[in-house]
Amino acid sequence: MVVLSVPPEVSVILLDIEGTTTPIAFVKDTLFSYIRENIRDYLLTHWGEEECQQDVNLLRKQAEADSHLDGVVPIPSQSEFGADDMERMIQAVVDNVYWQMSLDRKTPALKQLQGHIWRTAFAAGTVKAEFFEDVVPAIRKWRQAGMKVYIYSSGSVEAQKLLFGYSTEGNILELFDGHFDTKIGHKIESESYRRIAASIGCSPNNILFLTDVTREAHAAEEADVHVAVVVRPGNAGLTDDEKSYFNLITSFSELFLPAAS
Template sequence: MVLDIEGTTSSTWFVHDTLYPYSRERFAAILSRRDRHPDVERARTQIVEEAGLAGDAGVEKLVAALEGWLDNDEKRTPLKTLQGLIWAEGFAAGELTSHFYPDAIPAIRRWHEQGIGLQIFSSGSVNAQTSWFGNTPDGDLLPLFSGHFDTENVGPKKLAASYATIREEIGVPAEQLLFFSDLVEELDAARADGWGTVGVRREGDQYFDRGVGEHPEIASFDEVEFR
């Protein structure tokens, strides 16, 4: 089973209302304070390339590009990389605690106990994912997962090729893989690679009204049964 995070295990509104502002306030600081960190250096190069900036662009222009992507909710890899680093510091400092729907953590524990391999595929960086699942209201959940995938290590979530990469990495046939997400484009991409899919529709969440197309639909993980 491969799980999305936002809108699936956790509220998109928590990410947008809590985590996004937290990162926005710290973009300039991390680009300046940790400019020699390899992930920050790589993100800076990517910002320059993707935003069409001059190679010697200053922090102010880099931040403007990041804020523009954030305002448009663009899943840009350098944005996600820097957010992951910022959030990791926030979780480590005790300033942040991740959010989960009430049914999510019990289901994750139940599936793990049943011997089901659990992976995460999120637009958030692997660094952000490990901070998220390592600092939950129910403690450290990282031991329950055997893999973490993001847009940098496998590709965009709306491309079938990304799911093919995950499938090859896990080493499991597509018909034995089940992907959960709230976004129909991601579900379509996984199905195009032969995966099983489940659309998660949480009433009140950001993309609820868009539906999940022709994919099987649940409102809670409590509805998932294996026979």
């Protein structure tokens, strides 16, 4: 087994979710499929609620900002369609969400609506989050060693809490010291990692970031954050240059924490 020694200055472990703690297949085939199959029914059921209308308004503003992009689906307002034409407005929202998902976009508007739809599924027990088998034991070990553990994902903080609150391992939210999403910055921008360090109250050099995405790893490194790239079944392949450049692990159990001095 490969063993990667964690630098002694590291006191915080920052985790990606998709492809790192959780199989990509679960995210793509279960979570995203649930959105595609249930978004229309969700909107029909919740359309008159304030939260749903806030979600729609955010998507509408995002569509306006995206107006220069090919294929963007605008979301007309009630004044354009008429208050009674709910079906046509819902169809516009559905088409916009499908378009964004087809491009794997990470917009806060999309992630917020997705989180609210998933909330109904998790609360009903329709969906339970899955993790690689090494994840929870390793996190417990890190915390026992005095490490702080945070999540940084493109999914909304609310969606993250659903994953760790409704999982095959039960509710494990108590294992995490906090959560970050793209409101703090995009994951391929180095400044995001500096903001995370400032929010935690540590130096970037005190953080070890685990991710399966090399562009995120490069951004974190530029911010002076320690990085290891996680190689999991179903993840995108790495180039020979990436394999030789980055520290690689296939399991969280391969991280060796130095004894406290």
